[in-house]
Amino acid sequence: MKLSTLRDGTPDGSLVVVSRHGDRFVRAAHVRPTLQSALDDWDRAFPALSALASSLDSGAVEGEALDASALHAPLPRAYEWVDGSAYLSHIALVRKARGAELPATLRTDPLVYQGGSGVLLAPTDPLELPDPDWGLDFEAEVCVVLGRTPRGVRRAAASRYVRLILLANDVTYRGLVPAELEKGFGFFCSKPATAFSPFAVTPDELGSAFHDGRVHLRLRSLLNDVLMGDPDAGVPMHFSFFDLVQHITKTRGFTAGTILGSGTVSNEDPARGVSCLAERRMRETIEHGAPKTPFLRPGDRVRIEMLDEQGASVFGSIDQKVISA
Amino acid sequence: MKLSTLRDGTPDGSLVVVSRHGDRFVRAAHVRPTLQSALDDWDRAFPALSALASSLDSGAVEGEALDASALHAPLPRAYEWVDGSAYLSHIALVRKARGAELPATLRTDPLVYQGGSGVLLAPTDPLELPDPDWGLDFEAEVCVVLGRTPRGVRRAAASRYVRLILLANDVTYRGLVPAELEKGFGFFCSKPATAFSPFAVTPDELGSAFHDGRVHLRLRSLLNDVLMGDPDAGVPMHFSFFDLVQHITKTRGFTAGTILGSGTVSNEDPARGVSCLAERRMRETIEHGAPKTPFLRPGDRVRIEMLDEQGASVFGSIDQKVISA
Numbered sequence: 116m117k118l119s120t121l122r123d124g125t126p127d128g129s130l131v132v133v134s135r136h137g138d139r140f141v142r143a144a145h146v147r148p149t150l151q152s153a154l155d156d157w158d159r160a161f162p163a164l165s166a167l168a169s170s171l172d173s174g175a176v177e178g179e180a181l182d183a184s185a186l187h188a189p190l191p192r193a194y195e196w197v198d199g200s201a202y203l204s205h206i207a208l209v210r211k212a213r214g215a216e217l218p219a220t221l222r223t224d225p226l227v228y229q230g231g232s233g234v235l236l237a238p239t240d241p242l243e244l245p246d247p248d249w250g251l252d253f254e255a256e257v258c259v260v261l262g263r264t265p266r267g268v269r270r271a272a273a274s275r276y277v278r279l280i281l282l283a284n285d286v287t288y289r290g291l292v293p294a295e296l297e298k299g300f301g302f303f304c305s306k307p308a309t310a311f312s313p314f315a316v317t318p319d320e321l322g323s324a325f326h327d328g329r330v331h332l333r334l335r336s337l338l339n340d341v342l343m344g345d346p347d348a349g350v351p352m353h354f355s356f357f358d359l360v361q362h363i364t365k366t367r368g369f370t371a372g373t374i375l376g377s378g379t380v381s382n383e384d385p386a387r388g389v390s391c392l393a394e395r396r397m398r399e400t401i402e403h404g405a406p407k408t409p410f411l412r413p414g415d416r417v418r419i420e421m422l423d424e425q426g427a428s429v430f431g432s433i434d435q436k437v438i439s440a
Numbered sequence: 441m442k443l444s445t446l447r448d449g450t451p452d453g454s455l456v457v458v459s460r461h462g463d464r465f466v467r468a469a470h471v472r473p474t475l476q477s478a479l480d481d482w483d484r485a486f487p488a489l490s491a492l493a494s495s496l497d498s499g500a501v502e503g504e505a506l507d508a509s510a511l512h513a514p515l516p517r518a519y520e521w522v523d524g525s526a527y528l529s530h531i532a533l534v535r536k537a538r539g540a541e542l543p544a545t546l547r548t549d550p551l552v553y554q555g556g557s558g559v560l561l562a563p564t565d566p567l568e569l570p571d572p573d574w575g576l577d578f579e580a581e582v583c584v585v586l587g588r589t590p591r592g593v594r595r596a597a598a599s600r601y602v603r604l605i606l607l608a609n610d611v612t613y614r615g616l617v618p619a620e621l622e623k624g625f626g627f628f629c630s631k632p633a634t635a636f637s638p639f640a641v642t643p644d645e646l647g648s649a650f651h652d653g654r655v656h657l658r659l660r661s662l663l664n665d666v667l668m669g670d671p672d673a674g675v676p677m678h679f680s681f682f683d684l685v686q687h688i689t690k691t692r693g694f695t696a697g698t699i700l701g702s703g704t705v706s707n708e709d710p711a712r713g714v715s716c717l718a719e720r721r722m723r724e725t726i727e728h729g730a731p732k733t734p735f736l737r738p739g740d741r742v743r744i745e746m747l748d749e750q751g752a753s754v755f756g757s758i759d760q761k762v763i764s765a
Contacts, residue, residue, distance in 0.1 A: 126480055126695060126696075155451055192519050192695050193519070194517050194518070194519060194557060194558035195556055195557060195558040197556075197628075200625075215624065218622065218623045218624065219622075220619075220623070224619075224623070226623055226624075226625050227625065227628050228554075228625040228626055228628070229553075229554040229555065229556060229626065229627075229628060230554065231520055231522075231554060231692060231694075232519060232520060232557075233519035233520040233694050233695035233697075233698050234692060234693050234694060234695055243591075245592075245691075249691075266568075267570075288691060291691070294545075294549075296624055297543065297544075298543045298545070298549070298551055299540065299543065299551075299621055299626075300525075300551050300552065300553040300621075300626045300627070301553055301554065301624075301625045301626020301627070302554075302625070302626070303522075303552050303553070303554060303688070304687070304688075304690045304691045305691070306691075307691040307692045308692050308693075362629070363628070363629075365629045366570075366574075366613060366616070366629045366630070366631075366632040367556060367559060367632045367633050368559050368633075369556075369558050369559060370451060370517050370558035370559055371451075372558075373558055
């Protein structure tokens with residue numbers, strides 16, 4: 116099942132169910148007004164939403180034609196946005212780029228940061244660049260949405276808390292990162308609002324491509340219609356989503372609707388390209404002595420999507436234009 | 441006006457208006473079901489809630505007797521919990537305690553971290569200590585709740601976004617901090633759920649004690665009924681809440697209901713005591729060569745409150761017992 120949120124002028128938008136092919140939708144506000152309210156009462160909301168999805172896919176309900184620009188992020192605001200950094204080749208390249216050391220516990224202790232979650236971007240919202248020196252970059256990721264999750268979940272039990280899967284563009288101002296991390300309290304101003312894919316889908320939509328707490332498909336990032344990378348999001352994910360759930364629940368529980376990100380998808384093989392410009396610039400520096408690709412500039416267009424084995428877009432496209440405002 | 445949230449089994453509880461003396465309340469769910477929904481539509485909700493408060497204080501409405509244990513945090517879950525560290529003597533003592541350097545921009549660039557906000561603790565919820573080696577500490581703070589706040593607010597315009605003021609116990613596992621900050625991404629597991637005071641109050645409740653974006657009253661912290669400190673929360677706050685609003689809105693906006701904390705209230709004068717045990721232990725180390733006060737242990741009781749100039753409790757008491765579970 117694919118779920119989306121229609122912009123309706125309210126902070127949380129209006130819940131809709133989208134057809135398997137992503138081209139039509141049916142309003143679901145009579146089941147639960149918002150995706151958050153569905154997640155708060157998932158066991159009862161799920162059967163009713165599934166029935167709507169079946170009616171739409173069978174043709175019993177016609178639904179309405181989907182216009183991607185009418186969609187908000189599936190959760191236009193979430194109670195938590197917790198972002199991991201589970202692809203080690205990303206950590207290695209980005210830390211090398213800013214001259215930072217690799218953590219000693221790189222392979223044993225997951226890196227996560229707490230992101231801002233009160234204002235999230237729709238898949239087609241512009242990327243704002245008020246100051247070109249801030250070094251705007253995209254970061255393409257896979258995420259899961261958790262149901263209510265208690266403290267102390269072990270990885271072997273973590274799958275039962277995964278409700279939905281979606282994609283993110285974890286936007287970063289690279290120019291603001293070094294001074295901010297130097298202060299010791301993590302990212303804040305260097306991470307503006309994060310954008311999410313049009314559809315959040317139940318794990319069964321991915322079939323066998325979701326297993327071991329990883330999404331075994333390639334994540335495509337395009338800049339101005341040129342493919343920047345299509346790395347495998349599966350095996351190279353050193354810590355699975357289940358590992359990350361065990362880590363984040365060490366000292367506290369989470370409310371339904373918490374979004375947990377994989378970190379920028381990255382493969383060691385340079386042929387698979389990149390999911391962010393910082394990695395590409397670092398690879399260029401290693402090869403040529405200096406970066407050639409600039410960070411994002413007004414007018415640039417970033418597209419992020421994931422195709423299934425039949426070539427169909429699972430989550431719809433994040434498709435954002437950079438503006439100077 | 442004092443606002444609170446009654447526990448009712450739902451994730452967000454039920455909005456109530458509390459009398460000026462904090463002893464009676466009237467249900468406000470017919471105005472707006474939750475504090476979040478009131479904050480989302482403040483301009484329309486505020487007059488109706490104020491009218492309820494007046495009826496209660498005038499005796500026109502009798503209301504119900506208030507039982508502090510029936511109250512949840514004013515926002516049992518919030519979309520963001522952004523915590524500053526605006527008292528420089530706290531930063532100096534705590535960093536000295538863990539052998540960390542002071543940031544070069546200490547006096548010019550505010551420190552803030554993004555806290556977890558999806559599960560917040562009621563004022564009487566227990567403080568959980570699953571492992572005594574985690575070094576459980578309280579941190580008493582003053583906070584404001586923001587209305588919807590756009591990107592790029594200047595400090596001179598920040599007061600218009602402050603809706604409510606309340607207290608927090610920003611619980612910390614000191615033993616988990618060094619290894620976590622070493623990784624470079626800020627606090628995560630070292631900050632379990634934060635607790636909040638029973639009442640969130642409109643700034644006018646504080647009269648002239650709230651000015652220049654600071655609360656000019658003393659914040660009292662008691663451990664097992666012994667006063668640990670009553671530092672002035674006003675002038676020693678190096679960055680005011682208005683400074684913090686300017687800082688946090690540099691690259692993004694915030695939804696209504698965002699909670700912004702001052703950081704642990706701390707005065708340079710040792711006679712004012714402390715608002716956390718890490719500071720007390722550091723002062724003991726400086727004076728005696730070693731800390732004498734242990735971190736919190738099961739059975740300990742922490743109380744945090746703020747009295748106005750007439751000696752009345754403005755926010756009610758955070759009153760938590762430590763349990764080993």
